[in-house]
Amino acid sequence: MPxxxxxxxxxxxxxKNQYVTSLTSFWLIIVQIxxxxxxxxxxxxxxxxxxxxxxxxxxxxxxxxxxxxRCVQSLLGGREIIFCGNGGSxxxxxxxxxxxxxxxxxxxxxxxxxxGPSF
Numbered sequence: 732m733p734x735x736x737x738x739x740x741x742x743x744x745x746x747k748n749q750y751v752t753s754l755t756s757f758w759l760i761i762v763q764i765x766x767x768x769x770x771x772x773x774x775x776x777x778x779x780x781x782x783x784x785x786x787x788x789x790x791x792x793x794x795x796x797x798x799x800x801r802c803v804q805s806l807l808g809g810r811e812i813i814f815c816g817n818g819g820s821x822x823x824x825x826x827x828x829x830x831x832x833x834x835x836x837x838x839x840x841x842x843x844x845x846x847g848p849s850f
Contacts, residue, residue: 811843
């Protein structure tokens with residue numbers, strides 16, 4: 732079994748406090764540098780993600796318009812919209828179905844929409 736290597740540092744009484752202070756400052760600087768690198772890395776990833784989303788917005792707009800048109804055509808054709816999801820999305824689907832069937836500011840007939848089961 733290999734022996735562990737050890738290092739012995741001899742500190743005289745005179746320079747003991749100065750050495751400990753210097754060593755502590757050194758490690759704090761290292762920790763601060765690592766934290767700053769981590770924060771900069773996370774910010775770069777976050778910014779890249781936002782840029783990617785912004786770049787896909789024209790396509791998302793087209794998809795949203797297409798989905799809206801299909802929903803309107805379905806409702807005009809006497810069909811209903813079924814919302815579904817899993818987890819938090821299931822809660823969102825129930826909320827959307829409630830928005831269709833209920834009325835808040837405008838007194839109107841309810842729209843045929845319901846929430847499907849979560850999977």
